[in-house]
Amino acid sequence: MRCPACRDDDTKVVDSRVAEENTAIRRRRQCLACAHRFTTFERVDHAQLTVVKSDGRTEPFARQKLIAGLAASTKGRSVAPELLEQLALTVEDSVRLQGSEISSANVGLAVLKHLRSVDEVAYLRFASVYKDFDAAADFHRELELMEKAEHVESAPV
Structure with a gap:
């Protein structure tokens, strides 16, 4: 030095x-x-994280874009902006472990994994966009999956 x-x-x-x-x-x-x-x-000097979109295009990972999506899903809910920042950082850290190039699908799955424990309504809102819900039955199916996951998590080991 x-x-x-x-x-x-x-x-x-x-x-x-x-x-x-x-x-x-x-x-x-x-x-x-x-x-x-x-x-x-x-x-630590992180390598640039690249997101591969579903149509094959690539773009740099943008935490602010992720925060905007989280803010939209939590609009009207009692979720502090600081929590959204922390959630975005947690998601970024978790997808960074998968390599420097990550699919947008894996980013969405990481968001859903972490968002569910923050706010279930926000989780459903995000899932409806991410999973492209087009009918009320899609919401019903997702609620059933959430209930099954809760039973598995709360079952004694």
Whole structure:
């Protein structure tokens, strides 16, 4: 690491600690040439996440687009915007584990997986768009699937 004061590249780490809610490491450094102290941060550099649409087109993953979809599904519900931000980050992290290129279908499934525990009405709204509901029977079928999943989750092990 090059010293910002004298530009010498011989520095040592004096102190390291976790920063930014465990997403970075803060390092205090000292230049061995001029004794100037400075701080650096080390963070994970994520590769660009690309979404493959159902028609084969690709586009960069846009967290804001995901948040807009979540906001539409939670409109009129008591879901805080901060929770939507956190949910979008959780979805992004979970799909990033699948590689740098992800299908829009897998993004939708990840949203549904996490949204159900936040608000069931929002889940149904999102599912109706994602799964392209075109009749009341589609909502009924999705409700039955939700009830079955609840019974499985609440069954004793």
